Amino acid sequence: MKGNRVTMSGQTLSEKILSRAANKEVKAGEFVMANVDGAMIHDITGPLAVKGFYEIAGRDARVWDPTRIVLLFDHQVPADSLKAAENHIQLRKFAAEQDILNYDIFCGVCHQVMPEKGHVLPGNVILGTDSHTCTYGAFGAFATGVGSTDMASVFATGKLWFMVPKTLQIMIEGQLPSRVTSKDAVLRIIGDIGADGANYLACEFRGEAAERMSIPERMTVSNMAIEMGAKVGIFPADGTTKSYLEGRVQDREAIEAGFVKGDEDAAFSRREWNVSDLEPQIAMPHNVDNVLPISQVPQTRIDQVFLGSCTNGRFEDLQLASEMMKNEPLAKGVRMIVVPASRDEYMKCLRAGLVERFMEAGAMVESPCCGPCMGGSFGLLGAGERCLATSNRNFVGRQGSPQAFVYLSSPATAGASAITGYITDPREI
Numbered sequence: 001m002k003g004n005r006v007t008m009s010g011q012t013l014s015e016k017i018l019s020r021a022a023n024k025e026v027k028a029g030e031f032v033m034a035n036v037d038g039a040m041i042h043d044i045t046g047p048l049a050v051k052g053f054y055e056i057a058g059r060d061a062r063v064w065d066p067t068r069i070v071l072l073f074d075h076q077v078p079a080d081s082l083k084a085a086e087n088h089i090q091l092r093k094f095a096a097e098q099d100i101l102n103y104d105i106f107c108g109v110c111h112q113v114m115p116e117k118g119h120v121l122p123g124n125v126i127l128g129t130d131s132h133t134c135t136y137g138a139f140g141a142f143a144t145g146v147g148s149t150d151m152a153s154v155f156a157t158g159k160l161w162f163m164v165p166k167t168l169q170i171m172i173e174g175q176l177p178s179r180v181t182s183k184d185a186v187l188r189i190i191g192d193i194g195a196d197g198a199n200y201l202a203c204e205f206r207g208e209a210a211e212r213m214s215i216p217e218r219m220t221v222s223n224m225a226i227e228m229g230a231k232v233g234i235f236p237a238d239g240t241t242k243s244y245l246e247g248r249v250q251d252r253e254a255i256e257a258g259f260v261k262g263d264e265d266a267a268f269s270r271r272e273w274n275v276s277d278l279e280p281q282i283a284m285p286h287n288v289d290n291v292l293p294i295s296q297v298p299q300t301r302i303d304q305v306f307l308g309s310c311t312n313g314r315f316e317d318l319q320l321a322s323e324m325m326k327n328e329p330l331a332k333g334v335r336m337i338v339v340p341a342s343r344d345e346y347m348k349c350l351r352a353g354l355v356e357r358f359m360e361a362g363a364m365v366e367s368p369c370c371g372p373c374m375g376g377s378f379g380l381l382g383a384g385e386r387c388l389a390t391s392n393r394n395f396v397g398r399q400g401s402p403q404a405f406v407y408l409s410s411p412a413t414a415g416a417s418a419i420t421g422y423i424t425d426p427r428e429i
């Protein structure tokens with residue numbers, strides 16, 4: 001057959017990961033049944049996944065592999081309604097029955113806790129019943145959100161159908177200026193690409209500035225891949241990934257085993273951004289791709305600052321915001337809600353004296369959870385109010401009233417604005 005052999009061009013990183021998971025060589029556009037390495041559910045989407053699982057598999061069924069499933073409580077915690085409390089009871093019962101690891105209330109937001117506690121490995125296929133599951137792409141994982149009924153079948157079989165995505169390499173070149181962050185970079189990219197511009201693509205973040213990003217910075221970028229429609233948003237794993245994961249995952253050899261790189265002769269498209277002259281960016285109401293450089297934002301008074309979420313609720317984010325606040329009090333009429341993304345991140349803030357500094361300024365530091373991010377248990381906005389948030393979505397009604405306005409920014413911009421009372425360029429204070 002030598003003479004007839006069809007020469008295969010190389011494979012992208014995502015094609016390689018899905019080839020391993022499907023036990024055969026796959027290319028973009030193919031439909032494949034792939035083995036899942038890890039599955040995550042949380043308090044909002046979990047109950048339906050559990051119900052679906054018992055419906056598919058039978059009341060006495062066991063999940064395919066309890067060691068690969070993680071349950072987290074983060075959206076409505078502590079329980080903010082009777083319904084939430086009942087959901088929590090049901091999920092705790094499921095975890096106990098099936099021997100599933102359960103991170104109960106106060107552990108933190110799912111997308112922070114998953115990597116922090118060693119449940120994410122490079123090269124893994126990880127599914128979560130939450131759209132921001134793409135955050136684990138920061139560790140070189142093929143991670144994506146699925147619906148609760150898909151998850152029910154994953155619980156039963158450990159497998160799921162995928163269409164192998166095409167790859168868009170997003171080259172982030174240059175060097176981020178001081179007080180301009182990876183959040184500004186990803187907001188600019190989303191502003192340019194559009195909310196559906198990367199639909200079902202595997203976005204691969206490459207280039208000098210991307211490689212230089214720390215894990216928290218990479219998590220911010222991967223987290224927002226879904227806001228341009230991407231299936232996954234991956235940073236190829238490297239030394240930075242390894243240093244973060246060592247000491248967190250039990251199987252240290254598995255870290256490097258997942259260091260997968262795409263081939264240069266694979267089929268992909270590429271776009272480039274140079275961030276050396278990037279300004280801080282703001283996503284204006286009411287769409288994440290409605291992005292303006294801060295110099296073009298009209299003077300905008302704010303009522304609330306929300307510093308937190310799986311996008312920007314890590315220690316480094318809170319530290320940067322606090323630096324911008326320079327030990328000054330909140331501007332008159334501004335309230336600030338600070339929510340560290342996990343108990344571990346909260347402890348780091350405590351040790352560094354950040355909690356005290358925020359509270360002295362007049363802000364309140366809440367226990368780790370999703371908080372006001374999706375208009376959850378507290379921090380809702382009333383009609384006409386404006387909030388500057390470090391989270392990832394600003395849709396109509398996202399944080400309360402449909403007549404409220406949510407602006408998205410970096411933690412540096414949030415800190416600077418908290419003390420001035422209007423959307424402020426952190427380079428100017």
Ligand SMILES: CC(C)[C@H](C(=O)O)[C@@H](O)C(=O)O
Nearest residue numbers: 044045075129130131132374
């Ligand atoms: C509640 C959940 C389904 C939702 C998501 O999938 O993203 C939430 O986390 C969000 O950010 O809007």
Ligand code: SF4
Nearest residue numbers: 109309310370373374
């Ligand atoms: S912090 Fe916000 S974006 Fe992240 S999982 Fe919670 S609600 Fe969704």
